[in-house]
Amino acid sequence: MVVFGIELKGSDAIVVVVEKANDGQCIGKEYKKISLNSTNQDDAQSFRDLFVALIDQYSPSKIVINTRQQKGEYAAGAVTFVMEGILLTLNQVDVISVAGATIRAKLKSGAIQTQLDGYPKYTEKAFQLASLGCL
């Protein structure tokens, strides 16, 4: 089973592609930082096309993204919601949101790993999201 974990942060989507092996271990296939340059139609289309190409390449079972606060002092950036909107229109695959609290609980119980060896620090959260999708 292949799962995409996507952390939406600022104007970037940090993607980690993970495959669940037969022994239940999560193997990292690829990671990418994809930016939404602006919120105009051309850039939104380019962003979508890139995800469609990634989906074509790996045919994932699901995409897991991080839930972000919509209002208040710590509300997420507006561009992340545009990115989320684009991802939700991808009809080839199920897109689900997971809250930060759920990730923390799973990490505490040891159900998911913190990080993949050899992957940069910035992919940590995206990997955790992908691992959650593999459960």
Next chain:
Amino acid sequence: MSLNQFIETSQYGKEIEKLFIEKQELEFLSCNQDGANGEIILAKNKHLNREVAIKIYDHEKDSIIHEPTLVARINHENILKVHDAGLLSSQGYSTSYYVMERAQESLTSFLNRERISTQLALKLFKDLMKGLSCLHSKEFNLIHRDLKPDNLLVESNCLKIGDFGSIKRLNSSNKSFVYKHSILYRPPESFGSQGFFDKKSDIYQAGIIFAELLGCSLSTNGENYLSRRERAKYDALRTYAEKAILIDKVIESRITTQKLVDYSKFPFYIDTKLISIIRKMVCSHEKRFNSIADVLAALTVYERSKKNWTADKYGNLTLEQFKGKDYQIVLERGGYLIKHRRCSQNFLQIPNTGVYDSKEAAYKELNRIISKK
């Protein structure tokens, strides 16, 4: 030309006659000589009241006949829709046909007809990438193996992949045997006794097409690839066959040493970031982009700072909609002037700029001005 005249003159006369007897709903309209390797017939489906293109082609007696049938399952905006396919004869080589939707013109004639802006070139290239991504997807696992401007069709500034005679479904090794048409577009890994084609080979061919879209066209005359020494050797040869073999060898050597694309031929206003993307598409198999997603990701990075330059038929350059303004480099008063405008008004010379001797000098100055803003 009528159907009977076409049947008499075409090398596929018998097969075409058989096709039109079997498919009573088809009405012959004309033939199209644009396609290589086979014949293209334009016809009308009387039942559906729509025009279609029929490709008749030869192939070896293997499962390739089924490949257009595989494509028929695909419903993608950048891949020509295949409505029907079948075998017409199997004496010596097999001859098959497939019926597909009709598009306006090939990319070759589109590029010959008009000069396109960098933005349109990018759009057409992305269309190619999207279609290719669908073919390469895990679901279909197909490779095209013969991507070239003749096999791509353009309709209303939208590019579609056509000609499925060479399409192959990949087996477990993810490699296919070599398809030997169009030497100019063959990737380096396809040569030699261990030659093969895989998904990265399609990326190579797409890279060559991208270079052509951006104005660096490949010469179709093989003699243009000869060096001075090779030219002397070529002139000494007597027969056409010997000459053709030499030209093929020269082109093969250019491809395997990654010297086919002459980067000095790109218009000077093409961004070096775009040229780097092309270099990484047409380099050796190991160093090339691994997937379509990697190519699109590199394009996204370029698009952060993209500039939409267009050259018109008089050689004037226009940069459209850059930070709310249009710019122009125009030949006037015996030199090149830099002009700008806002909101589609008339172009006016930018204050404190002079008359430049060359287009390149004006381009450099304009870049300096807009990078300050």
